[in-house]
Amino acid sequence: DTAVSQTPKYLVTQMGNDKSIKCEQNLGHDTMYWYKQDSKKFLKIMFSYNNKELIINETVPNRFSPKSPDKAHLNLHINSLELGDSAVYFCASSQGPGGRSTDTQYFGPGTRLTVL
Amino acid sequence: AQSVTQLGSHVSVSEGALVLLRCNYSSSVPPYLFWYVQYPNQGLQLLLKYTSAATLVKGINGFEAEFKKSETSFHLTKPSAHMSDAAEYFCAVMNEKLTFGTGTRLTIIP
Numbered sequence: 001d002t003a004v005s006q007t008p009k010y011l012v013t014q015m016g017n018d019k020s021i022k023c024e025q026n027l028g029h030d031t032m033y034w035y036k037q038d039s040k041k042f043l044k045i046m047f048s049y050n051n052k053e054l055i056i057n058e059t060v061p062n063r064f065s066p067k068s069p070d071k072a073h074l075n076l077h078i079n080s081l082e083l084g085d086s087a088v089y090f091c092a093s094s095q096g097p098g099g100r101s102t103d104t105q106y107f108g109p110g111t112r113l114t115v116l
Numbered sequence: 117a118q119s120v121t122q123l124g125s126h127v128s129v130s131e132g133a134l135v136l137l138r139c140n141y142s143s144s145v146p147p148y149l150f151w152y153v154q155y156p157n158q159g160l161q162l163l164l165k166y167t168s169a170a171t172l173v174k175g176i177n178g179f180e181a182e183f184k185k186s187e188t189s190f191h192l193t194k195p196s197a198h199m200s201d202a203a204e205y206f207c208a209v210m211n212e213k214l215t216f217g218t219g220t221r222l223t224i225i226p
Contacts, residue, residue: 017121030164040218041154041204041218041219041221042214042218043160043206043216043219045213045214045215048213055213056213058213073138082198083198090159092159092160099212100145100148100211100212101210101211102148102165102210104162104165105160105162105214105215106151106162107152107159107161108159109157109158109159109162110157110158110159
């Protein structure tokens with residue numbers, strides 16, 4: 001059973017389009033995250049949600065909107081896609097309330113987004 | 117502010133040789149430190165973590181890391197490299213969020 005799953009695995013789209021990436025975790029965790037990994041492999045947090053509530057919102061353009069319908073799902077919607085949005089996006093989850101903790105974050109396999 | 121610095125974006129070692137991947141941290145509070153591994157086209161997987169208990173932390177696949185406060189370091193080691201260890205390795209520090217280093221690509225020479 002996949003612990004943290006993401007769909008789609010690959011996403012190729014044109015500039016200006018709107019797209020969504022879905023994430024689901026079956027670990028019963030309370031906190032979920034979105035990370036962006038750029039072409040140089042640098043990994044940075046974008047958002048985190050605890051029990052459907054936003055707790056971290058880094059300096060991400062407001063074209064990016066996370067949505068958490070329930071604590072097992074965290075989707076990422078991106079409006080008006082730009083070339084610079086091309087990256088690998090990772091979803092992750094952890095057990096506790098997030099914030100400063102020793103909880104392990106479990107990562108999904110990633111979604112490679114290519115904007116043409 | 118917190119940060120981690122990984123010295124060496126690429127490290128190559130021969131199969132059977134010692135693996136040493138360096139990580140130095142900066143943190144305004146006692147740090148929680150993590151090492152993650154990323155195999156090609158996969159997500160990140162936890163290798164080990166330091167949670168202020170034992171300073172020598174053992175992880176999966178024969179890896180271990182030692183927390184040295186005086187040196188602000190948390191270097192990752194493995195006594196004998198295997199071909200399957202070839203991957204990208206990330207050191208990370210936790211405060212209110214997990215902050216990653218820039219990664220070290222480990223190549224194993226047959």
